[in-house]
Amino acid sequence: MKAAKADIGPVFHALGDPTRRAIVDRLSGGPRSVSELARPLGITVTAVAQHLGVLEACGLAQSHKQGRVRTCRIAPAGFLALERWIGEHRGRWEERLDRLGAILAED
Amino acid sequence: MKAAKADIGPVFHALGDPTRRAIVDRLSGGPRSVSELARPLGITVTAVAQHLGVLEACGLAQSHKQGRVRTCRIAPAGFLALERWIGEHRGRWEERLDRLGAILAED
DNA sequence: AAGATACTGAAGTCTATACTTCTGTATTGG
DNA sequence: CCAATACAGAAGTATAGACTTCAGTATCTT
Numbered sequence: 001m002k003a004a005k006a007d008i009g010p011v012f013h014a015l016g017d018p019t020r021r022a023i024v025d026r027l028s029g030g031p032r033s034v035s036e037l038a039r040p041l042g043i044t045v046t047a048v049a050q051h052l053g054v055l056e057a058c059g060l061a062q063s064h065k066q067g068r069v070r071t072c073r074i075a076p077a078g079f080l081a082l083e084r085w086i087g088e089h090r091g092r093w094e095e096r097l098d099r100l101g102a103i104l105a106e107d
Numbered sequence: 108m109k110a111a112k113a114d115i116g117p118v119f120h121a122l123g124d125p126t127r128r129a130i131v132d133r134l135s136g137g138p139r140s141v142s143e144l145a146r147p148l149g150i151t152v153t154a155v156a157q158h159l160g161v162l163e164a165c166g167l168a169q170s171h172k173q174g175r176v177r178t179c180r181i182a183p184a185g186f187l188a189l190e191r192w193i194g195e196h197r198g199r200w201e202e203r204l205d206r207l208g209a210i211l212a213e214d
Numbered sequence: 215a216a217g218a219t220a221c222t223g224a225a226g227t228c229t230a231t232a233c234t235t236c237t238g239t240a241t242t243g244g
Numbered sequence: 245c246c247a248a249t250a251c252a253g254a255a256g257t258a259t260a261g262a263c264t265t266c267a268g269t270a271t272c273t274t
Contacts, residue, residue, distance in 0.1 A: 012119050012120075012122040012123040015119040016119040016121075018116055019233095021115075021116070021119075024196075028200060029199070033251095034251065035249085043232090043233075043234095044233080044234070044235085046233085046251085046252080047233055050231090050232075065250095065251085067240085068239095068240060068242075068249065068251065069251080070250080070251065074200055076200075079200055083193060086193070089132075089135060089186075090186075092135040092136070093183075124261090141221065142219085142220065142221080150262090150263075150264095151263080151264070151265085152221065152222095153223090154262070154263055154264080156221075157261095157262075172221085174220090174270085174271055174272075175221060175272070176221080176271090177220080177221065
């Protein structure tokens with residue numbers, strides 16, 4: 001197992017940007033080149049490359065270059081970090097939210 | 108059911124900030140006043156009030172003022188939006204990641 | 215009533231970041 | 245070989261956002 005001890009902060013930060021979510025959505029449909037990602041977004045390939053850097057840094061995407069084309073795909077680490085974070089917090093929240101439900105019911 | 112059609116963007120954006128995650132963590136332990144949140148963070152109550160505004164706007168927290176004290180607590184909407192988003196994407200990712208696993212195994 | 219407390223709101227600062235353009239540098243097809 | 249393609253890197257701009265301070269306004273406490 002690759003460590004992939006992705007810090008959750010960068011993952012949330014990365015997904016906070018609508019353009020990067022669009023890239024993630026698109027990559028969810030299969031691997032794409034940088035140009036293929038840029039075209040429908042109406043931004044430059046440079047901008048996409050920068051977003052890709054952010055997504056790769058937090059383990060949400062990965063890419064490799066073959067010839068002159070860089071192919072990008074979804075990566076597991078970031079998503080696993082996200083699910084783990086939610087899992088770690090869910091228990092405490094449910095407890096709290098149950099209690100909140102009771103409070104709201106009184107109201 | 109309150110609509111709570113929380114847009115996911117603001118939720119990710121809100122959780123992208125470490126101070127706001129700290130606030131969320133603290134609120135997971137139970138309701139706190141604004142001052143109680145500010146003290147351990149070493150920032151002003153004004154800053155906390157601003158963060159609280161962000162958290163409330165995206166359904167991650169709620170608060171009510173009684174007398175001069177505003178009591179803050181965790182809210183469900185934001186977290187539900189988060190889980191829904193992950194749920195919607197998980198299927199597609201798993202498919203992709205399975206395929207990726209196969210590719211990596213070849214390598 | 216008077217001072218301490220707990221925020222609220224406006225306004226300013228300062229950094230991060232989401233783009234851009236411009237200029238390379240490998241590839242690849244004709 | 246040469247033009248088009250696909251990106252990489254540096255640098256600039258412009259806006260958003262995470263703070264602060266300063267000046268209120270209620271509300272407790274004594």
